[in-house]
Amino acid sequence: MGCLVSTPKDTVGNRRRPSNIGEVSVYVPGLRIPKPVDFSQSLGDHLSKSLVERLSALRTRIVVMAGQEGPTITRTRRKTATQHGGSTLADLQQALEDYLPVLLGLMKDGSQLQHKVQFVWVNQEDDAEETAMSNAWYEVLSILHLMAMLSFSQANLLLLPRTSADGYQPKVTEESRRASIDIFIKAAGYLDCAVRHVHPQLPTELKRNLPVDLAEGVLRALCLQALGQGVDIQLGMAIDSTKATLAVKRRLACEMVKYWQQAQDNIMNLPLLNGWGEKHRLFVKWKYVEAKAAAYYYHGLILDEGNTEKFHGMAVAALQAADEYFKESKKACDAFHAAPPLSRNPPLWGTMKYLSEKIPKDTSSKVRINRDLYSHEKIMETAPTLPDFALALKPDEYQLPPVDPSWNMEHMNKGQTGSNQLRNDRR
Numbered sequence: 001m002g003c004l005v006s007t008p009k010d011t012v013g014n015r016r017r018p019s020n021i022g023e024v025s026v027y028v029p030g031l032r033i034p035k036p037v038d039f040s041q042s043l044g045d046h047l048s049k050s051l052v053e054r055l056s057a058l059r060t061r062i063v064v065m066a067g068q069e070g071p072t073i074t075r076t077r078r079k080t081a082t083q084h085g086g087s088t089l090a091d092l093q094q095a096l097e098d099y100l101p102v103l104l105g106l107m108k109d110g111s112q113l114q115h116k117v118q119f120v121w122v123n124q125e126d127d128a129e130e131t132a133m134s135n136a137w138y139e140v141l142s143i144l145h146l147m148a149m150l151s152f153s154q155a156n157l158l159l160l161p162r163t164s165a166d167g168y169q170p171k172v173t174e175e176s177r178r179a180s181i182d183i184f185i186k187a188a189g190y191l192d193c194a195v196r197h198v199h200p201q202l203p204t205e206l207k208r209n210l211p212v213d214l215a216e217g218v219l220r221a222l223c224l225q226a227l228g229q230g231v232d233i234q235l236g237m238a239i240d241s242t243k244a245t246l247a248v249k250r251r252l253a254c255e256m257v258k259y260w261q262q263a264q265d266n267i268m269n270l271p272l273l274n275g276w277g278e279k280h281r282l283f284v285k286w287k288y289v290e291a292k293a294a295a296y297y298y299h300g301l302i303l304d305e306g307n308t309e310k311f312h313g314m315a316v317a318a319l320q321a322a323d324e325y326f327k328e329s330k331k332a333c334d335a336f337h338a339a340p341p342l343s344r345n346p347p348l349w350g351t352m353k354y355l356s357e358k359i360p361k362d363t364s365s366k367v368r369i370n371r372d373l374y375s376h377e378k379i380m381e382t383a384p385t386l387p388d389f390a391l392a393l394k395p396d397e398y399q400l401p402p403v404d405p406s407w408n409m410e411h412m413n414k415g416q417t418g419s420n421q422l423r424n425d426r427r
Contacts, residue, residue, distance in 0.1 A: 023346040024337070026156035026229060027283040029222075030124030030276045031149050032142060032213055033066045034059065042116045051105075051410055058099040065092045066146070089157075093150050096143050097401075103143070104400060105407035106136040107201075125218065125277035126211035133209075137201040140400070141214050144194040148222060151187035155180045155229070161347045170347045177233050177350075184230035189396030191223035197400065212270055212277065221266040221284065227393045228259030228287060234393075235294065236350030246305075250298035251389050257295045258391055260288035279339045286332035293325035294351060295386050297359050303384070304366060314384045316367050321383035323363040326355065 039056045069088055107114045114136040121142050122130045158180045161170030199207065199216055212218060235252040238244035263284050272281045300318030303311050337343045348356060 018341050020342040023160050024343040025159035025346055026152050028149055028152045029280045032124055033122040034063050035120040036063055046113060048410055051406055055102055058102055061095045062099060065095060089150055089154050096147050100143055101401045101404040105403045108403050108407055123211040123213050125213045125272055131211045135206055137198055141194055141198045144190045145214055148187040148190040151183050155183045161349045172349055181230045181233050184226040185396045188223045188226040189398030191219050192395040193398045195219050215270055217266040217270050221263040224259045224263035228256055230393050231256045232351055239354050246298060246302050250302055253295040253298050254386050254389050255391055256291040260291045264288050275340045282336040282339050286336045289325050289332050290329040293322050293329055294355055296322035299386055317383050319363040319366050322359050326359045
């Protein structure tokens, strides 16, 4: 059920892409924008005028706001307060949350209304410019994806270093870092719900025809990105803490490697070929290599605390691996920022500011000391295996909201109308 229309990328000009998205701490692969829908034409004979008008009003609000902000929302300017007192991001997020419970009424009790409306969205990562499907679950999937991307945008704004009041180098406050972790967990919750509870509702044929933006692998990768970046912030806070041990830092760094490795595995074979998609692939590659540099660095420091030649040799190999991965991560970073749309790295802070100073220095020092102490044969030439830790950071347990109460009134009114019609027929 549900017809599909995909528009080739060169036929219309709805997909407006910026040439430069400024500083990026959190990659947002563009925002998919909904196009207007005429609910009265498709649902006017099936629902009350008031419910049709409510659906129309709620969705039109999203279309207008997303259409205005979509091309600029990935820019790193701070969102100014709107006339209603909230940020643009927060207002659009609220509009999506208001719409979802009313939208879910179309699927209530398996209703065929879910196939009556053709929903159209402009893609970003897919080669097709837009995708239309006559299935309300496609709309739900699109809404959850947009909610997650708005959260990513919000986290990016929080994690861009700002010049402090004391005039010293730009930094990210601890309050912003803690808030970003909560946002990452929430975004992961939206994406996890999309994969586990919404994707299975779609017929196989429609799943095959989803834009790559909503492919299961991309949604999983975005979920893992959120968790990986959350752990990165945790590691930076551990580095700043005098109470955090080397073991804690190593564990966080090793967990970060697993999140990014799994993210890369999920998008490896997907056709992420155009601007946003290729940039997405390069971002995951960069962060995966960066995480390995951190993990091997802390693993090397712990191994170096051992009292045998073997441990010292393994430590040297781990630190050399950290140094190589660090150099590779700088190249991967440059490749990401050079890919269209262009972007740039914010001033270094947190985990990578610390490691960019420590990895080259400590590697050089430890290698020199140990090579002086031990013969070449005693030094391992291949990096030791990283320890395997269970992943601690989990997505928020987000659940789709209950159907809006207006649908209960709708069924009562329909039932009353049916009873009156039956009495009239008997006369």
